[in-house]
Each structure stands twice: as structure tokens, then as C-alpha cells.
Amino acid sequence: MADPASLEPSSPRPAAGAAPAAGDPARFDAVVNLCKRRGFVFPSAEIYGGIRSTYDYGPLGAQMLRNVKEAWWQAMVQQRDDVVPIDAAILTNPKVWEASGHLATFTDPLVDCRNCHERWRADQLPDGTCPNCGSHDLTEARPFNLMFKTFVGPVEDEAAVAYLRPETAQGMFVNLVNVVTTMRRRPPFGIAQIGRAFRNEITPGNFVFRTREFEMMELEFFVPPGEAGRWHEYWCGERLAWYRRLGIPGELLRLRQHEPAELSHYSAATTDVEFVFPWGWGELEGIANRTDYDLRAHSEASGVRLEYFDQASGERYLPYVIEPAAGATRTMMAFLLAGYDEDEVGGEPRVVLRLHPRIAPFQVAVLPLSKKEPLAARAREVAGSLRRHWMCDYDDTQSIGRRYRRQDEIGTPYCVTVDFESLEDGAATVRERDSTEQVRLPIEALVGYLEERFEST
Amino acid sequence: MADPASLEPSSPRPAAGAAPAAGDPARFDAVVNLCKRRGFVFPSAEIYGGIRSTYDYGPLGAQMLRNVKEAWWQAMVQQRDDVVPIDAAILTNPKVWEASGHLATFTDPLVDCRNCHERWRADQLPDGTCPNCGSHDLTEARPFNLMFKTFVGPVEDEAAVAYLRPETAQGMFVNLVNVVTTMRRRPPFGIAQIGRAFRNEITPGNFVFRTREFEMMELEFFVPPGEAGRWHEYWCGERLAWYRRLGIPGELLRLRQHEPAELSHYSAATTDVEFVFPWGWGELEGIANRTDYDLRAHSEASGVRLEYFDQASGERYLPYVIEPAAGATRTMMAFLLAGYDEDEVGGEPRVVLRLHPRIAPFQVAVLPLSKKEPLAARAREVAGSLRRHWMCDYDDTQSIGRRYRRQDEIGTPYCVTVDFESLEDGAATVRERDSTEQVRLPIEALVGYLEERFEST
Numbered sequence: 028m029a030d031p032a033s034l035e036p037s038s039p040r041p042a043a044g045a046a047p048a049a050g051d052p053a054r055f056d057a058v059v060n061l062c063k064r065r066g067f068v069f070p071s072a073e074i075y076g077g078i079r080s081t082y083d084y085g086p087l088g089a090q091m092l093r094n095v096k097e098a099w100w101q102a103m104v105q106q107r108d109d110v111v112p113i114d115a116a117i118l119t120n121p122k123v124w125e126a127s128g129h130l131a132t133f134t135d136p137l138v139d140c141r142n143c144h145e146r147w148r149a150d151q152l153p154d155g156t157c158p159n160c161g162s163h164d165l166t167e168a169r170p171f172n173l174m175f176k177t178f179v180g181p182v183e184d185e186a187a188v189a190y191l192r193p194e195t196a197q198g199m200f201v202n203l204v205n206v207v208t209t210m211r212r213r214p215p216f217g218i219a220q221i222g223r224a225f226r227n228e229i230t231p232g233n234f235v236f237r238t239r240e241f242e243m244m245e246l247e248f249f250v251p252p253g254e255a256g257r258w259h260e261y262w263c264g265e266r267l268a269w270y271r272r273l274g275i276p277g278e279l280l281r282l283r284q285h286e287p288a289e290l291s292h293y294s295a296a297t298t299d300v301e302f303v304f305p306w307g308w309g310e311l312e313g314i315a316n317r318t319d320y321d322l323r324a325h326s327e328a329s330g331v332r333l334e335y336f337d338q339a340s341g342e343r344y345l346p347y348v349i350e351p352a353a354g355a356t357r358t359m360m361a362f363l364l365a366g367y368d369e370d371e372v373g374g375e376p377r378v379v380l381r382l383h384p385r386i387a388p389f390q391v392a393v394l395p396l397s398k399k400e401p402l403a404a405r406a407r408e409v410a411g412s413l414r415r416h417w418m419c420d421y422d423d424t425q426s427i428g429r430r431y432r433r434q435d436e437i438g439t440p441y442c443v444t445v446d447f448e449s450l451e452d453g454a455a456t457v458r459e460r461d462s463t464e465q466v467r468l469p470i471e472a473l474v475g476y477l478e479e480r481f482e483s484t
Numbered sequence: 485m486a487d488p489a490s491l492e493p494s495s496p497r498p499a500a501g502a503a504p505a506a507g508d509p510a511r512f513d514a515v516v517n518l519c520k521r522r523g524f525v526f527p528s529a530e531i532y533g534g535i536r537s538t539y540d541y542g543p544l545g546a547q548m549l550r551n552v553k554e555a556w557w558q559a560m561v562q563q564r565d566d567v568v569p570i571d572a573a574i575l576t577n578p579k580v581w582e583a584s585g586h587l588a589t590f591t592d593p594l595v596d597c598r599n600c601h602e603r604w605r606a607d608q609l610p611d612g613t614c615p616n617c618g619s620h621d622l623t624e625a626r627p628f629n630l631m632f633k634t635f636v637g638p639v640e641d642e643a644a645v646a647y648l649r650p651e652t653a654q655g656m657f658v659n660l661v662n663v664v665t666t667m668r669r670r671p672p673f674g675i676a677q678i679g680r681a682f683r684n685e686i687t688p689g690n691f692v693f694r695t696r697e698f699e700m701m702e703l704e705f706f707v708p709p710g711e712a713g714r715w716h717e718y719w720c721g722e723r724l725a726w727y728r729r730l731g732i733p734g735e736l737l738r739l740r741q742h743e744p745a746e747l748s749h750y751s752a753a754t755t756d757v758e759f760v761f762p763w764g765w766g767e768l769e770g771i772a773n774r775t776d777y778d779l780r781a782h783s784e785a786s787g788v789r790l791e792y793f794d795q796a797s798g799e800r801y802l803p804y805v806i807e808p809a810a811g812a813t814r815t816m817m818a819f820l821l822a823g824y825d826e827d828e829v830g831g832e833p834r835v836v837l838r839l840h841p842r843i844a845p846f847q848v849a850v851l852p853l854s855k856k857e858p859l860a861a862r863a864r865e866v867a868g869s870l871r872r873h874w875m876c877d878y879d880d881t882q883s884i885g886r887r888y889r890r891q892d893e894i895g896t897p898y899c900v901t902v903d904f905e906s907l908e909d910g911a912a913t914v915r916e917r918d919s920t921e922q923v924r925l926p927i928e929a930l931v932g933y934l935e936e937r938f939e940s941t
Contacts, residue, residue, distance in 0.1 A: 066666030072577035072658045074786040078636075078646075081576060083659055086568035086667050089677075093571075106871050108864070108878050111543035114550075116697050117680060118632075119538060120529035137638055146638045175575075177632045177648070179535075179696065181594055181603045181686055189535075191634070191648075201529045202540055209523030210543050211881070220546075223574060223680065229638055239636065240573050329531040407565070414563050421565050424668070 045376070046369040049279050055305040058363050059234055061378065065437050067091065067363070067388075068235060080231035080238050087437055088359070090388040090418055092242070095359050096221050098385050099244045102269055103219050110217040110246065111210050115198025117223060118189045123197050124174065126328035127321060132292045133193060134170035135229055141166065148229045173226045175239075191225035196350060199247040200321045203333055214335055214346045215258060217248035221355070233306060235356045242355035249335075249346035252319065255295075258349045259316045263298050266312055266351050270300065270358075274383035275365045279303045293320040300353075302361040311361055312353035319345035362386050366438060372463050380438030381461055384481050387438040390417035391477060394430045396446040398423050406445040409455065409470055413443070416474060435460055441477060502833070503826040506736050512762040515820050516691055518835065522894050524548065524820070524845075525692060537688035537695050544845040544894055545816070547875055549699070551843050552816050553678050556701045559726055560676050567674040567703065568667050572655025574680060575646045580654050581631065583785035584778060589749045590650060591627035592686055598623065605686045630683045632696075648682035653807060656704040657778045660790055671792055671803045672715060674705035678812070690763060692813045699812035706792075706803035709776065712752075715806045716773045720755050723769055723808050727757065727815075731840035732822045736760045750777040757810075759818040768818055769810035776802035819843050823895060829920050837895030838918055841938050844895040847874035848934060851887045853903040855880050863902040866912065866927055870900070873931060892917055898934060 047053035062068040066085035070077035084092055104112050124130045136149040142162035149168035156163055175191040178184075192198070199206075199218040206218055221244045231237045250258045263282055270280055285297040293315070300312040322333045322345045336343045366381045384390055391413050395406030403423065413419040420439060422430050427444060434442050444456040455473065458465045468476055504511035519525040523542035527534035541549055561569050581587045593606040599619035606625035613620055632648040635641075649655070656663075656675040663675055678701045688694045707715045720739055727737055742754040750772070757769040779790045779802045793800045823838045841847055848870050852863030860880065870876040877896060879887050884901060891899050901913040912930065915922045925933055 064666065066663065069659055069662045071573045072580050073662065074658055074782065074788040074790075075577045075579040075583075078575075078577040081573045083573055083576075083655060084571035085659065085662060086570060086675075089569040089571035093569075105875055106868075108867065108871075112546040112550075113543060114541035114546035116528045116538045116540055118535075118682070118697050119540075120532045120535040122532040123529050126532075171638055175634045175636075177634045179632075179684065181628055181684075198540060201531055202526055202542065205526045205530065205542060206523065209521065218543075225575070227636065227638075240575050325531065331531040333531075410565065411563075414565075418562055 045371075046367055049364065050303040050305055050307075052305040054364065054367060055234075057369075057378075058360075058367050061367070061380075061436065062088065062234075062363070080228075081240065082235055082238065087388040091362075091382075091386060092355060092359050094386050094388070095355050095362070096242070096244060098273060099269075099353065099355070100219075100221065103217075103244070103246055107217075109215060110219050110248075111206060111212065112219045113198060113202055113206065114220060114222065115192075115195065115202065117192050117225075118177070118179065119192065119198070119201075121189055122328065123201055123325075124190050124193075126324045127197050127200075128292050128324065129174060129190075129193060129197075130172065133174060134172050136168035137171040137229070138165045138168050140164065151230065171229070173228065175225050175227050193226050194224050194352070195220045195222045195243050195245045196247055196317075196352065197321070199245070200325055200333075200348075201329075203249070203322065204331065207335070213337070215248065215250040215254065217246050219244075219246045221245075233304070233309075235360050236304065236309060238356070241357075243352060244355050244358075245350065245352045247317075248349045248351075250349060252344060252347045255316050255318070255347035255349060259296060259298070259314065262314050262349050262351045263300075266300055266314060266353070270302075270311065270361070273362070273386055274381070275302070275361060279361075279365055281308065283308065291315065293317045302357075302364075304364070309357075310354075311357050312351060314349070314351045317348040317350050319347055321348065322346065377432055377435055379435040379460060382438035382440075384440040384484055387440055388418065389420040389434075389437065389439045390481065391441045391443060392420040392422060392430075392434045392439045394421075394427060394434075394442055394444045395423050396427065396444060402445065402447060402450060405450060409443060409445055409473070412474065413477075416478070431458065431463075441480075443473060502828075503824055506821065507760040507762055507764075509762040511821065511824060512691075514826075514835075515817075515824050518824070518837075518893065519545065519691075519820070537685075538697065539692055539695065547845040548819075548839075548843060549812060549816050551845070552812050552819070553699070553701060555730060555842050556726075556810065556812070557676075557678065560674075560701070560703055564674075566672060567676050567705075568663060568669065569676045570655060570659055570663065571677060571679065572649075572652065572659065574649050574682075575634070575636065576649065576655070576658075578646055579785065580658055580782075581647050581650075583781045584654050584657075585749050585781065586631060586647075586650060586654075587629065590631060591629050593625035594628040594686070595625050596623045597621065608687065628686070630685065632682050632684050650683050651681050651809070652677045652679045652700050652702045653704055653774075653809065654778070656702070657782055657790075657805075658786075660706070660779065661788065664792070670794070672705065672707040672711065674703050676701075676703045678702075690761070690766075692817050693761065693766060695813065698814075700809060701812050701815075702807065702809045704774075705806045705808075707806060709801060709804045712773050712775070712804040712806060716753060716755070716771065719771050719806050719808045720757075723757055723771060723810070727759075727768065727818070730819070730843055731838070732759070732818060736818075736822055738765065740765065748772065750774045759814075759821075761818075761821070766814075767811075768814050769808060771806070771808045774805040774807050776804055778805065779803065834889055834892055836892040836917060839895035839897075841897040841941055844897055845875065846877040846891075846894065846896045847938065848898045848900060849877040849879060849887075849891045849896045851878075851884060851891075851899055851901045852880050853884065853901060859902065859904060859907060862907060866900060866902055866930070869931065870934075873935070888915065888920075898937075900930060 067088035069083045071081040071083045138149045140157035141164040143160040145159045178187040179189045180187050224243050283299050295316045295318045297315040299310045301308040302311050326333045334343045368379050393410040410421045440460050442458045524545035526540045528538040528540045595606045597614035598621040600617040602616045635644040636646045637644050681700050740756045752773045752775045754772040756767045758765040759768050783790045791800045825836050850867040867878045897917050899915045
């Protein structure tokens with residue numbers, strides 16, 4: 028039995044054991060397979076053959092995604108005194124997208140094949156030949172808007188058109204005056220939002236990396252124009268540190284500055300937080316200096332002045348915006364890829380997800396050594412008391428070794444085994460996932476013990 | 485100074501003070517006004533004139549809505565050993581809506597006026613006259629589908645049609661086999677989901693009560709058919725108790741059984757949890773016995789057997805489904821209406837939101853008696869330590885009396901005042917919202933003190 032203090036989950040690390048290295052497609056395949064097998068991610072409506080690049084999050088994925096968002100909210104809203112949240116509608120007034128530039132410029136160039144009538148992204152046909160029939164007879168490229176369109180109300184005409192938001196950011200811009208007035212804020216301060224966004228991507232793919240429907244975690248941080256550079260740097264540092272704190276090793280992450288040619292229409296400078304995916308470095312989060320592009324555009328289009336008036340200096344200015352915009356599902360995928368490991372325990376191979384305890388679907392599992400009473404009742408009681416604090420699994424089937432493996436595979440940091448002796452001594456065995464070390468503790472000390480361990484990570 | 489034990493927030497109660505009674509339209513107007521003034525709810529994209537019956541949740545509303553969903557999740561997922569969550573896509577395979585019956589039957593009857601070309605809901609024109617021009621020359625009613633339609637991919641044809649989900653329930657049905665297999669569950673057990681849904685209502689209204697985009701909290705609880713009646717009763721009791729536990733007085737709530745004529749196409753019996761709105765009793769939640777309608781429909785349409793095979797009895801059956809389906813935004817509105825109160829403090833009128841501490845946007849606020857250092861630094865330090873546990877506001881403007889009123893008005897259960905004496909004695913004053921009573925406590929005892937109070941409510 029180990030010293031309790033030693034039972035802290037270690038950080039995820041790339042390929043500590045026999046697992047394929049980070050970036051190895053075999054590692055990606057292993058994770059995708061695990062996601063399906065253990066209920067993290069399912070193809071959406073699979074019984075109907077699914078629908079391309081659309082996924083439903085199963086019990087473990089739903090809980091993990093929730094934990095990713097909660098960790099972001101903690102760091103970006105609750106723990107800060109300079110950020111407030113909002114929760115805006117997905118279907119809003121289309122004038123928002125006209126003013127933001129999305130109607131005019133949020134497009135991909137498409138061509139039609141005149142021979143077989145298939146449609147393609149022009150920038151993905153470098154040799155100008157239809158991939159379907161080989162014809163060179165293609166139309167000129169024309170812009171295809173990536174916003175999903177629908178009609179609101181009973182009449183399907185132009186006046187009824189609305190779009191599914193392609194980002195949550197505009198909700199923060201158009202509500203700025205209401206937020207500033209009701210919350211009495213002044214720059215530098217931020218508005219945060221977590222929510223779904225939709226882009227009618229022509230080529231979605233790479234599992235949950237690029238999907239048409241996705242979940243964003245966005246902060247719009249409003250600053251005096253002269254401070255934009257400094258705040259951009261600040262947020263790059265903060266955000267990189269967030270991924271590392273939650274267990275992604277530094278060597279799997281990097282900051283990359285956009286080339287001028289790849290900048291979005293609103294951005295003066297963008298730095299991506301990137302992760303080593305099997306197909307190369309891929310964006311987890313973009314941290315953009317949106318300047319006053321959006322606020323200027325909305326001021327002009329709406330006729331409402333969005334300037335901030337600084338009473339101290341008597342100055343009136345449009346704030347600049349620094350925007351750390353992260354993808355929740357991509358981030359979840361990065362945690363899974365970074366945490367995946369294969370090693371040996373007692374001479375047997377095992378798969379283990381070395382997830383940070385705050386990100387793991389379950390923080391703890393209770394495993395009764397038998398289904399019989401009164402042992403089962405005692406174990407359920409223990410699970411009930413742990414559920415007041417954390418997500419707690421309960422598993423009473425098959426051998427204890429197999430149950431440990433099942434919990435290792437879904438990343439549960441601690442297992443609590445209730446055995447026949449527990450009925451006598453009121454104690455249970457706690458096993459830590461990464462080291463597999465065990466300690467025996469009084470049952471009433473369990474909550475405090477786990478709380479301490481979770482706080483120290 | 486009061487005894488600390490007495491400083492517990494009282495339950496919300498209808499019109500304890502001078503506020504208009506529950507159900508009084510003046511009370512409704514006061515709450516809607518408060519929502520706008522203090523940043524709970526804004527008309528969506530208000531700088532563009534909004535868009536009918538669409539709302540954005542401001543900082544306080546976003547946090548309160550989050551708390552409502554968190555309270556539901558705690559009760560319906562985390563604290564139970566028989567429920568697992570999922571998080572399904574909003575845009576899924578349209579075959580789901582064909583099989584569920586939504587394509588054929590989720591409709592309102594519409595008529596066009598041949599004179600002025602306006603379009604109306606037939607069931608809302610009892611005298612057969614166009615409300616716009618008074619003409620009797622109306623078309624026959626034809627069914628109008630309430631699902632929002634869009635196109636996925638670059639071609640707008642029938643093969644590319646998709647719908648925004650009008651309920652989250654179908655996500656649970658089509659994922660049933662995947663969930664049962666990966667989580668090794670058997671009836672009775674449930675799948676829970678919180679998420680946006682969309683209905684192209686012809687007549688939305690009553691503030692956030694009926695909106696085209698809304699947030700649902702749904703549980704699909706799968707049971708052996710013979711146990712459906714008993715479980716339906718169980719969930720009616722559980723759900724009613726949930727609203728009461730969170731502070732809505734019993735006399736503002738009721739259970740109402742649907743008449744046979746008002747039952748949805750899938751339901752054998754539905755009981756609504758209703759709340760006294762100013763326009764009468766209105767639904768917060770429907771608890772339906774959906775029978776095996778959905779699973780049978782999806783089995784037939786997909787060719788995938790959705791029966792459960794009970795190894796013990798050798799029986800194979802389609803489970804029945806009991807569905808408690810609640811609206812998060814309606815529920816938030818009910819908490820606001822129930823909690824709203826006006827009373828007198830020290831001879832001055834005040835507005836106070838008697839919200840349950842778990843539902844209030846902020847659990848605590850820190851109010852430094854001065855903006856000067858070192859007092860401000862000490863107060864910020866106190867706020868920082870409270871933020872580790874709760875949402876904590878910080879307000880250092882105007883008189884302490886006005887600051888108390890501001891926190892009362894947004895429902896903050898406790899205010900912590902840091903004064904010059906705090907720098908000497910390391911203590912602060914805690915004031916409780918409902919009683920306005922105050923106690924002085926050591927600063928290091930604050931977290932424990934508040935934790936205890938929140939746990940006892």
C-alpha cells in the first residue's frame with residue numbers, strides 16, 4: 028500500500044507506454060475506436076446511416092464536453108472580475124450578418140461541372156478537372172455563402188430569411204451597449220459566451236475536428252485601442268497556459284501567428300493555439316485582434332453609437348477587441364489524443380486515458396466486491412455520498428481487475444472498492460488510475476481525501 | 485447583530501410585501517422591466533430593432549439560466565444512478581423526423597387572405613374574418629409544418645434538406661441502442677439531455693414564455709411496459725418537488741392532466757406541471773407517457789430492432805417511455821415571477837428577488853466601504869477567495885445602502901462588506917438579503933459559513 032500523498036494522478040503525456048506517438052494516425056484510429064466503443068461519440072442518427080460528419084455525444088462524451096466547457100467557464104468567467112457572460116440567440120436579425128460582413132465575404136468559391144453537374148470547391152481542384160467525371164468543362168467560380176439559411180414565420184420570402192449564426196462573437200458586439208449600461212463596465216473588460224454555431228462547410232471531416240455544427244467558447248475582450256497589442260499577447264499566454272494546466276504536454280502545443288494572407292476579413296493579427304493532430308498541426312483556438320472592425324461596422328449599419336466615453340479623460344473611442352475563440356469539441360478531441368496511453372499492468376496490456384480529473388467523464392467509480400447484500404447497499408451508500416460532489420460511476424459486474432481496466436480506459440482517476448472487510452472496519456480501498464497504487468481509507472474520509480487530490484491538480 | 489444561524493434566506497413567497505400578487509399583470513410588467521434594466525434579458529439584436537419574440541440573455545440572465553440547467557442536471561443526472569446524459573446534434577438525418585411523425589403531423593393549420601394576402605392560423609380566426617383587412621375571402625386551411633428547414637451542403641435540393649430539431653427527445657431514441665450497449669444499461673433507466681430546440685411558431689409571445697428558439701431539459705425514461713403507469717406517477721411527483729425545493733411556493737404550482745383531445749400524437753397520457761402566469765396557468769413542463777410509439781416507429785423505419793432483451797426472463801420488448809420535458813427559459817421566468825417582491829427596509833421601499841441561492845445569478849457580493857488602498861486590495865482578495873466557490877459580484881460605487889438595494893434587486897443572497905475595521909480585526913460583515921440582518925465574521929470563516937447556509941437550503 029502506498030502513501031496517500033503519492034496517489035495523485037500524473038499529467039497526461041505523449042506515449043508514456045506502448046501507445047503510438049502523438050500525431051501517429053494509429054493513435055488517432057485507436058482514440059476514434061475507443062470513442063465509439065465506450066460511448067463518447069456516435070455518428071448522428073446511426074440507425075439511419077448517419078449524416079455526413081455529424082456526431083452525437085454519448086454519455087461519456089456529453090459529460091466530458093460539459094467538463095471542458097465548465098473548465099473554460101471557471102477560468103474565463105467565474106474566476107475573473109473583468110468578464111461577464113451572455114447567452115444570445117442562434118437565429119437573430121439578419122442585419123447583424125449584413126453589417127458584420129458575413130453575408131458578403133463568408134464564402135467559399137464553388138464551380139459546377141457542366142458535364143456531370145457535380146459541385147466542387149474551386150480551391151480544391153488545382154488541375155481544373157472534375158474529380159467525378161474528369162471533364163474540364165467547369166463553370167467560373169462563384170462565391171458560396173457558408174451560413175445556413177432558413178425562413179422565420181409562415182411565408183418563405185426574402186423578408187423572412189434568417190441565418191444560423193456562424194460564430195457567437197456577433198452576439199457580444201450587438202449587445203455591448205446593453206451590457207455596458209446594465210453592468211456598468213468599462214474597458215478593459217470582456218463578454219464571454221459558450222454556444223452552438225453552424226457553418227455549411229463543403230468539406231467537413233477529421234472526425235469531430237471539422238463539423239458543420241459545433242460548440243464554441245468565445246471571449247470578446249474590449250480594450251482601449253492603444254492597449255490592443257499588449258492584451259493580445261496577454262491572452263495568447265493565458266490561453267496556452269489553460270490547455271497546459273489541464274494536462275496537455277507543452278510539446279504537443281504551439282502558438283502560430285497567421286500570415287497576412289490567411290487573416291480573416293476582420294482581423295489585424297491572429298495567433299492560433301495549435302495541437303499536433305495526426306494530419307499535422309491543427310487549430311484549437313484562434314486569438315484575434317479584431318480591431319474596431321465589428322463595432323465600427325455595427326455603429327454605421329445600426330446608427331447606434333457604440334463608442335465608449337471615458338469620463339476621466341473625456342475621451343470617446345471605439346474599443347478594440349481581442350478575441351480568444353476556442354472550439355469545445357476540438358479541445359475535447361485534443362484531451363483524448365493527449366491522454367491516450369497503452370501500458371502494462373501486472374504483465375497485462377491496458378489502455379488508459381490519462382485525463383485531468385476535472386476533464387474526465389467520471390471523477391470516481393465505486394466497485395462493490397459483490398452484488399450481495401448488505402455489501403451492495405453499503406457500496407450504493409458510498410456512491411450516493413460521492414455523487415453529491417462528483418460524477419460517480421457504479422460498476423458491479425465481472426472481476427475487479429476487469430472493472431479497473433474499464434475505468435482506466437475511460438479515464439476515471441480514482442476507483443473505490445467496497446469489500447466484505449468494509450462492513451467490519453468502515454474502510455474502503457482507493458486505487459489511483461495512472462500509478463495503479465492503492466490505499467485503504469475510512470469511508471467517511473473519502474470525500475476529503477479526493478477533494479484534496481483534485482484541488483492539488 | 486443577529487445570531488448567524490438565523491441568517492438563512494427565506495423561501496420565495498408570493499407578494500410577501502407590497503408587490504402585485506402572483507398572476508397580476510402588474511407583477512409581470514415589473515419583472516420584465518427589471519429583466520431589461522438589470523441585464524437579465526434583452527431583445528435580440530436590439531440595435532437593429534430586434535427580431536420578433538427573440539431574446540438574448542444578458543450577464544445576469546445567462547448566469548441564472550445556467551444555474552437552472554445546473555440544478556436540473558444535478559437532480560436528473562449527477563445524483564441518480566439510473567440516468568446517463570447525451571448531447572445530440574441539432575441538425576441530424578431528416579429520416580428521424582419522418583419516422584417520428586413530425587414531418588407529417590407537427591403542423592398548424594394556416595389560411596391565406598385572398599384580399600390582402602396576409603397569412604393566419606386558422607384556429608385563431610374563430611369568426612372567419614381576416615384580422616388585417618376584414619375580408620371573409622380566406623383560403624381553405626392547409627397544414628404548415630413548424631420545423632425550420634435548411635439545406636446542408638452546396639446544393640439546395642430535396643436531397644439536401646435538413647430540419648432544426650423541434651425537440652431533443654428524438655436524439656435519445658435514435659441513440660438508444662448505442663447507449664444501452666456502451667453503458668450496459670437496462671430498463672428502468674433514463675437518458676437525459678439539455679439543449680436548444682426550434683419551432684417556427686406562428687404566434688410566439690408572452691416574453692420568454694413562447695419563443696421560436698428555446699432551451700429544453702428532457703429526460704427519456706425507459707421502462708417495462710407494465711410499469712409505465714407507476715413511473716409516470718413517480719416522475720410527476722419528483723418534478724413537482726424539484727420546483728418546490730428550489731423555492732416556488734406550492735400554491736403557484738399544480739399538476740394538470742391533459743384531456744384526450746389535447747394529447748400529442750405520441751402520448752397516451754400527459755401531465756403538465758403548471759405555474760400561475762399573469763395570463764393564467766401555463767405549462768413549465770410536460771410529463772408524457774410516450775408509450776413505445778417512438779421506438780416502434782424508429783424500429784420500423786430503420787429496420788434496426790430497438791427491443792430490449794431481458795436475459796433473466798428471456799423476454800424481448802419495446803420499452804415504454806416516460807418523458808419529463810421542461811423548458812429552461814420558462815422555468816427561469818417562473819423563478820423570477822415567484823421570487824419578485826417589494827417591501828420596506830428602514831422606511832424605504834425596496835425591490836427584492838427572493839431567489840433560491842442556487843438559482844440566483846450571484847451567490848455573494850463583496851462591497852468594500854472605500855475604493856482606497858489598502859482596503860480595496862483586501863476586498864478584492866476576499867472576492868477572489870469566494871470566486872473559487874461561487875459567482876461573486878464586486879461593487880465599489882456609491883453608498884453602501886444603494887449597493888445593498890442593487891444586490892437585493894438581482895437576488896444576491898449574501899453581501900460581504902469589507903470596512904476599515906476589517907484591516908484591524910480580519911473580520912467582515914455578512915448581510916442576508918431577505919431579512920437584511922447582519923453578522924460579523926472572521927474573513928477566513930466566510931467560505932465555511934456560506935457553504936453551510938447554501939447546503940441547508
